[in-house]
Amino acid sequence: MARIETIGEIDGTKVQALTLEGAGLRLQVLTWGARLAELWVPDRGGQLADIVLGQDNLADWQTHGTYLGATCGRYANRIAGGRFTLDGKPVQLDRNEGANTLHGGRAGFDLKHWAVTDHSDAHVTFTATSPDQEMGFPGTLQARVTYRLDRGLVIEMQATTDAPTVVNLVNHAYFNLAGQGSGDILGHALQVEAAHYLPVDAALIPTGEVRRVAGTAFDFRTPRPIGQTLPGDGGFDHNLCLSAPQDSAFLRPCLTATDPASGRRMRLSTTEPGVQLYTGAHFAGGPGKAGARYPRFAGFAAETQRFPDSPNQPQFPPARLDPGQVYSHVMRFDFTPAPA
Incomplete structure (x- = not known):
């Protein structure tokens, strides 16, 4: 079974860490934020290293670990003005990034205490409830997140609602x-x-245009270094529209990242239509795990998702969820060594 330990309390609620091992990998997840806290992966020589950014203790997680490894929602990424219209009725959300809503508002899923409802040697399942009107979202949402070791790492997210709403759950690990x-x-x-x-405005809200990557800094159709061409001083914080059919419910290739020195190669597959590539420009030498300091661009996030601001952009893939439907989002990470 998964190894479970209590690592402290946040707001009077105990926080547990669960450790899984298998397929040559080891991971640790936290009940606070249904959060991926550690992921140990071998290099081409078999040497394990933890490849996700994080913190060593709960005090530092709260102070420095915003969104690191967390499950974000109810609507991850940005909603312009923190508002949208649903069935002709205006919806006003909590606004926590200037005039806009980011990752569900100030009390999003990243700050929730998730319950462990099932676990084994190879998986752990968390559940959480978001009541009607929490952060302004309509409907009571029942959410479920499973981390599973199955030759690689699989993260499965599901949600149901008792009233029409919008949903976009992501994992926010930095690699x-x-x-x-x-x-x-x-x-x-x-x-x-x-x-x-998706081009964005100064507040990182999509303009509505879907633009070709050819001839731009966003063209990663063939492998190249992330830093070879950056779109401005802030690096990448943009949604890339995946080329596979957007109505597919099946896992399809999304992204491959390789560290040439260690030979660690990560292949990501997803059921979602987009991936937010964020290169961590906000890191500025703050503390990380094991005495590390995280410089600018210390890690990249690859958040498979519905598009940002979809509730206000009818030309984007829909993010609506109705009673009787099941929101489902699956991502799979496979690790294989690259040749020297």
Whole structure:
């Protein structure tokens, strides 16, 4: 069975860490935020390293670990003005990034205490309830997140509602395939199965245009270093539109990242139509795990998702969920060594 330990309390609620091992991998997840806290992966020589950014204790998680490894929602990414219209009725959300809503508002799923409802040697399942009107979202949402070791790492997210609503759940892990605390990720080779991306305004809200990546910094259709061409000083924080059919319910290739020095290679597959590539420009030397300091671009996030601001952009893939439907989002991470 998964190894479970209590690592402290947040707001009077105990926080548990669960450790799974299998398929040559080891991971640790936390009940606070249904959060991926550690992921140990071998390099081409078999040496394990923890490849996700994080913190060593709960005080630092709360102070420095915003969104690191967390399950984000009820609507991850941004909603313009923190508002949208649903069935002709205006919906006003909590606004926590200027005029906009980011990752569900100030009390999103990343700050929830999730219950462990099932676990084994190879998996753990968390559940949480978001009541009607929490952060302004309509409907009571029942959410479920499962981490599973199955030759690689599989993360499965599901949700149901008792009233029409919108849902977009993501995992917000930051990866550094050289090992967390090993400098920046600008030399990682990246390939993304995306022929289009979403241009954004100054507040990182999509303009509504779906633009071809050809001839831009967003063209990762063939592998190249992340830092070879950055779109401005802030690096990447953009949705790439995956090239596979958007109505597919099946896992399909999304992204491949490789650290040339260690040989760690990560292949990501997803059921979602988009992936938010974020290269961590906000890191500024703050503390990380095991005494590390995280510099700018210390890790990259690859958040498979519905598109940002979809509730206000009818031309984007829908994010609506109705009673009787099941929201389902699956991502799979496979790790294989790259040749020297």
